[in-house]
Amino acid sequence: MSDRGRQDVATMAVFVSGTGRTLENFCERIADGTLRARIGVVVASKECPALDKARARDIPAEVHPGTLTEAALRKVLERAGAEWVVLAGYTKLMAIPEGYEGRVVNIHPALLPKFGGKGMYGMRVHEAVIAAGEKRSGCTVHLCDGKYDTGPIVAQASCHVRADDTAQTLAARVFELEKELYPRTLDAMLAGARESSRA
Numbered sequence: 001m002s003d004r005g006r007q008d009v010a011t012m013a014v015f016v017s018g019t020g021r022t023l024e025n026f027c028e029r030i031a032d033g034t035l036r037a038r039i040g041v042v043v044a045s046k047e048c049p050a051l052d053k054a055r056a057r058d059i060p061a062e063v064h065p066g067t068l069t070e071a072a073l074r075k076v077l078e079r080a081g082a083e084w085v086v087l088a089g090y091t092k093l094m095a096i097p098e099g100y101e102g103r104v105v106n107i108h109p110a111l112l113p114k115f116g117g118k119g120m121y122g123m124r125v126h127e128a129v130i131a132a133g134e135k136r137s138g139c140t141v142h143l144c145d146g147k148y149d150t151g152p153i154v155a156q157a158s159c160h161v162r163a164d165d166t167a168q169t170l171a172a173r174v175f176e177l178e179k180e181l182y183p184r185t186l187d188a189m190l191a192g193a194r195e196s197s198r199a
């Protein structure tokens with residue numbers, strides 16, 4: 001990519017805690033040109049497989065234990081030149097630094113506003129969906145507002161919950177939706193921001 005092309009591409013800071021499938025998916029979508037972005041840094045609150053995946057791809061990887069203060073978060077973002085904060089399985093609550101309103105994005109593996117909130121992550125979400133007898137589940141891309149899963153919804157994708165689903169089979173189906181919805185929604189958001197900064 002030329003320097004001019006690079007300047008046109010927004011930088012994301014990706015926050016992880018888990019296995020890093022979302023991060024890998026972003027890297028693949030960036031490589032095939034469907035997610036027009038670059039990843040400036042990957043941050044976790046503790047060592048995890050997702051950080052190793054970042055290192056394997058030569059993406060700067062940082063561990064910041066505990067909940068990041070707004071000032072500490074700002075430093076991480078400025079050092080990486082990141083205009084967007086993208087949560088990819090990060091389980092800590094995040095303050096929204098000034099200037100990043102509308103630029104901190106998360107994906108949740110259920111159809112918010114149902115099945116969100118503190119403690120609702122991983123298999124617990126899918127177990128709760130099945131226990132409630134829901135006929136449909138899915139995933140939600142939303143803006144973060146400094147609380148758990150309550151920010152404005154940007155996009156959703158849904159699937160059937162089957163009568164014989166376990167939390168694991170439902171999680172796998174929902175994650176297939178996430179792999180499409182998250183990069184596609186981010187690309188559209190980044191492109192929208194590029195357009196309005198040109199206007």
Ligand code: GRF
Binds near residue numbers: 023
């Ligand atoms: C995904 O299920 C996503 O919905 C949630 O965290 C999980 C990330 O998994 N926010 P991974 O670490 O990317 O494999």
